Amino acid sequence: MNTLQDKFVDQYCLTGNATQSAIVAGYSAKTAGQKGYELKQRFFQEIEDRTKKMVQDMVPVSLAMLRTLVESAESEAVRLSAVKDVLDRSGMKPIDRVQTSSIESTSKDDLEKELAQLLKH
Secondary structure (H helix, E strand, O other): OOHHHHHHHHHHHHHOOHHHHHHHHOOOOOOHHHHHHHHHHHOHHHHHHHHHHHHHHHHHHHHHHHHHHHHHOOOHHHHHHHHHHHHHHHHHOOOOOOOOOOOOOOOHHHHHHHHHHHHHO
């Protein structure tokens, strides 16, 4: 990978815009659309790897900001939201329960009895 390509990959990871990334990297504005598309395809894996690395690098700062919100945000709503986010991400999110029933496994007689019960009320 040459210097222009490397710069394109870095810029694309930040913006997600292939044409603008090609221009910023130093490619001609006239060919930036096509060149950006080609580079995005060619360096797909590198873009994916660098993007993941960028996100991982932001985790400590993000946790520090979240902690600050939990401990000292002026708004109670903001503090509550931050606390919920911490709890959710630490595995303490409430379980969403959905009750399902299968009509296919219910006999016709049972369905008729249930319908009769519902119509009585």
